[in-house]
Every structure is written in structure tokens, then in C-alpha cells.
Amino acid sequence: MDPQTPGRLILAATPIGNAEDASPRLRRLLAEADVIAAEDTRRLRALAGRLGVEVRGRVLSHHEHNEQATVGELLAAVAAGSTVLVVSDAGMPAVSDPGFRAVAAAVQAGLPVTAAPGPSAVLTALALSGLPTDRFCFDGFAPRRPGERARAFGLLAREPRTMVFFEAPHRLAAMLADLSAALGADRPAAVARELTKTYEEVRRGTLGELVAWAGDGEVRGEIAVVVGGASDPVEVSEAELVAEVLARVDAGERLKEAVADVALAAGVPKRELYAAALAARGR
Structure with a gap:
């Protein structure tokens, strides 16, 4: 740790199942990081044990329920020259897991942020x-x-x-x-x-x-x-969109909310659809 030199915030991907998917870089970072922010500290230590890595840095609990409260402590460590590693239970931090708030705050503070990429359930499922x-x-x-x-x-x-x-x-x-x-x-x-x-x-x-x-x-x-995505975009008439809006209103939804949802999905101007729906209700 060097107080004169800002450290780094590093997002590190962990295996989503098979421990053999851990990269050499992840192993090194787990051994060398000054601070490790883990979604579940017990799972982190279990992973380190399977990888044969001795964790020497300070381990902090950093999960969805305390993420906002711990970000300040993580950034203070980075500013003081520490290497702070953020890991989730599996896969890439900040993707449906803690990490986004820490990255956003570090960027705003002008502190270095990088990533040690690796396993991703999103990309693996997509590829298969x-x-x-x-x-x-x-x-x-x-x-x-x-x-x-x-x-x-x-x-x-x-x-x-x-x-x-x-x-x-x-x-x-x-x-x-x-x-x-x-x-x-x-x-x-x-x-x-x-x-x-x-x-x-x-x-x-x-x-x-x-x-x-x-x-x-x-x-x-x-x-x-x-x-799979929609293969052939279907042209929908204004009358059909208005009918969909009114059906949702009849089901208990507010008119403005129904118009906003239908207009967004259809890619049409919200103001025009709202006016058409009002006109149809007044008939």
C-alpha cells in the first residue's frame, strides 16, 4: 500500500461452477489484493481453498443489502493506495450482482477502475x-x-x-x-x-x-x-394499438401508464397514441 499513489478497484470474475475456469490472474489477485469485497465471505474462502490460494488481504462483506454503505470504505482504501478486489459468488460482478455502485462511485471520484474478466453465465448460456x-x-x-x-x-x-x-x-x-x-x-x-x-x-x-x-x-x-428475438417485425395499426390500450385500462391500468407501455413496445409517439386513445374513449 502506497498512500502517495492511488490504488485500483478491480472487478474480478469468478467461476460459475467449475473451479478450473479460474484464471491465473484471478488466483494472483486473490493472493495479492489488499482488500477483497466479497458477496459471501464464506464462499470466497471456500473458492480460495479449492484454488490453493492463501488470502492475505482484508476480506469485507459486500452484498446487495449493504453495498451502498460499504462503497465509501472501498473507495477510501483505493484512494489510500490499496488494491481493492470486488468479487461476486459466481460470474462477473455488477452483472445482476454487487459492483455497479462501487464502479460508478469510483468513476465519479476519478479513481482507477479495471476488470479481470472471466466466466459469465450470460455469455455461456447465450453461446450454448x-x-x-x-x-x-x-x-x-x-x-x-x-x-x-x-x-x-x-x-x-x-x-x-x-x-x-x-x-x-x-x-x-x-x-x-x-x-x-x-x-x-x-x-x-x-x-x-x-x-x-x-x-x-x-x-x-x-x-x-x-x-x-x-x-x-x-x-x-x-x-x-x-x-429468440422477433423474426419479422409486424406492422400494427393505430386502431389495434388503441384497442390494446383500452383493454389494459379496462383491466384496471391507468391510461397514461398503458399508453406509455404500448407506445414504447410499438415504437410510436406516446403523445399521438394518448390523443387517439382519448378520442376513442370519447366516442
């Missing part, structure tokens, strides 16, 4: 899905509430890129059913579970087929869902 990989988007975990989840998927019905999601095993069947209802039962998709682990499985098919499969029994493990 058999679906187009040239353009894709990552949408994280779907909303837990059925109504919010259905609305979120409705906004993605015309998305042309391949989509990647994470999901908990006990919500997978409901998620796939909502995806099928919003995107169509014939939309190609894949469910990847336990990637790089002993019981790795990638189930490919249409959303309708995957709904039937997931409903046959409990699917276990860490899961990523990959869904």
Missing part, C-alpha cells in the same frame, strides 16, 4: 442456446409479481434481439408460461441450468415445449433462459 448471438440483450431477473412480469414481457414482444434472463427454479414454470403468452408459444428458446457443473443441462425448443417440460416437475439449479 443455439440462438443468434450477433445481437442480444440481457434483462436480468423477471419481475416476481405476475402482472408486472406479464407487462414486462409484453414490452419485449417485438424485440428483434436474442434475450437472456435469469430465473429462480421455483418461478421458472410461471415465467415460461408468461413468456409464451406474450411472445407466442412457437418462439424458439432455451433453458440452461447448472452451467459448467456436473449436472449441466441445456433444454432447447419452443416456449410452448419448454412450458410443458417445466410443468412436468421441479427444475433445480441456477438457471438462465435464452429467447
Whole structure:
């Protein structure tokens, strides 16, 4: 540690299952870092043990519930010349895991930030899905509430890129059913579970087929869902969009919210759709 020289904040990817995927650089950083901010300190020490690495630096708990409170301590260590390593339980920090707030704060403070890239459940699932990989988007975990989840998927019905999601095993069947209802039962998709682990499985098919499969029994493990994008964008008339807005209003949604969602999904001006919906309600 050199107080005269700012240290570095380093985001380091950890194995998503197979410890042999750990890079030599990760091993070195675990051994040399002054401070290690870990999502789960016990899992970090277990990983270090499997890698044969002795952790000499100070280990801090840094997870979604205390991330905002610990960022200041991490940046103070960087400013004092320390090498601060941020790791999640698996994969790349800041991707559906803690790390974003620390990076944003370090950038704002003008402190050095870098990454030691490595395993990623998002990219692994995408590569194994058999679906187009040239353009894709990552949408994280779907909303837990059925109504919010259905609305979120409705906004993605015309998305042309391949989509990647994470999901908990006990919500997978409901998620796939909502995806099928919003995107169509014939939309190609894949469910990847336990990637790089002993019981790795990638189930490919249409959303309708995957709904039937997931409903046959409990699917276990860490899961990523990959869904093909809309192949042929469909031109939708203003009358159809207005009908969709009014149907959502009849179901209890506020007019402005319904217009905003439908306009965003269709790629049309919100103001014009709102005026058309008001005119239709006044008839």
C-alpha cells in the first residue's frame, strides 16, 4: 500500500461452477489484493481453498443489502493506495450482482477502475442456446409479481434481439408460461441450468415445449433462459394499438401508464397514441 499513489478497484470474475475456469490472474489477485469485497465471505474462502490460494488481504462483506454503505470504505482504501478486489459468488460482478455502485462511485471520484474478466453465465448460456448471438440483450431477473412480469414481457414482444434472463427454479414454470403468452408459444428458446457443473443441462425448443417440460416437475439449479428475438417485425395499426390500450385500462391500468407501455413496445409517439386513445374513449 502506497498512500502517495492511488490504488485500483478491480472487478474480478469468478467461476460459475467449475473451479478450473479460474484464471491465473484471478488466483494472483486473490493472493495479492489488499482488500477483497466479497458477496459471501464464506464462499470466497471456500473458492480460495479449492484454488490453493492463501488470502492475505482484508476480506469485507459486500452484498446487495449493504453495498451502498460499504462503497465509501472501498473507495477510501483505493484512494489510500490499496488494491481493492470486488468479487461476486459466481460470474462477473455488477452483472445482476454487487459492483455497479462501487464502479460508478469510483468513476465519479476519478479513481482507477479495471476488470479481470472471466466466466459469465450470460455469455455461456447465450453461446450454448443455439440462438443468434450477433445481437442480444440481457434483462436480468423477471419481475416476481405476475402482472408486472406479464407487462414486462409484453414490452419485449417485438424485440428483434436474442434475450437472456435469469430465473429462480421455483418461478421458472410461471415465467415460461408468461413468456409464451406474450411472445407466442412457437418462439424458439432455451433453458440452461447448472452451467459448467456436473449436472449441466441445456433444454432447447419452443416456449410452448419448454412450458410443458417445466410443468412436468421441479427444475433445480441456477438457471438462465435464452429467447429468440422477433423474426419479422409486424406492422400494427393505430386502431389495434388503441384497442390494446383500452383493454389494459379496462383491466384496471391507468391510461397514461398503458399508453406509455404500448407506445414504447410499438415504437410510436406516446403523445399521438394518448390523443387517439382519448378520442376513442370519447366516442
